Amino acid sequence: IAIQSGVLVAVGTGGNDTFTVRRHLTDNVIVTVNALSREFDMDDFRGVHFDGLSGNDTFRMIDALVSPVVRNTTVIGGAGDDTIAYETR
Numbered sequence: 001i002a003i004q005s006g007v008l009v010a011v012g013t014g015g016n017d018t019f020t021v022r023r024h025l026t027d028n029v030i031v032t033v034n035a036l037s038r039e040f041d042m043d044d045f046r047g048v049h050f051d052g053l054s055g056n057d058t059f060r061m062i063d064a065l066v067s068p069v070v071r072n073t074t075v076i077g078g079a080g081d082d083t084i085a086y087e088t089r
Contacts, residue, residue, distance in 0.1 A: 001031050001033055002038075003044055003045050006045055006046045006047070007045060007047045007048065007049050008029075008031065008040060008045040008048045008049070009048075009049045009050075009051075010031055010033050010050050010051070011033075011050075011051045011053065012033060012050075012051065012052040013053060013055065014055060015054075015055045016055040016057060016058075017053075017055060017057045017058070018033070018034060018057070018058045018060065019031070019033050019052070019057065019058070019060065020032040020060040020062060021048070021060070021061050021062060021073075022062040022063045023062075023063035024039060027042040027067075028041055029042055029063075029065060042065065042071065046071065047071055047072045047073070047074070048071055048072070048073040049073075049074045050073070050074070050075045050076065051078065052077045052080070053079075054078050054079040054080050055078070055080045056080045056081045057077055057078070057082045057083070058084075058085060059075050059077075059082070059085065060085045060087075061085065
């Protein structure tokens, strides 16, 4: 999980992965992939890119990244049966 060329990037494994995105405080975001969590200031990136690779991956979008500025999110599930969950919104 890192910022690369202004985009917050998280890449899974060849197995089943869980990606979680949630807001923290005013303009921070916490991204978790499986057991690894990292916190970022939303001022430091302009977009989000998740790549699940293969496996049955779950992408849990707990909080929208729309304030103060919209952060477009790209999700690539890869091979397997993948799920994008917006259950809290």
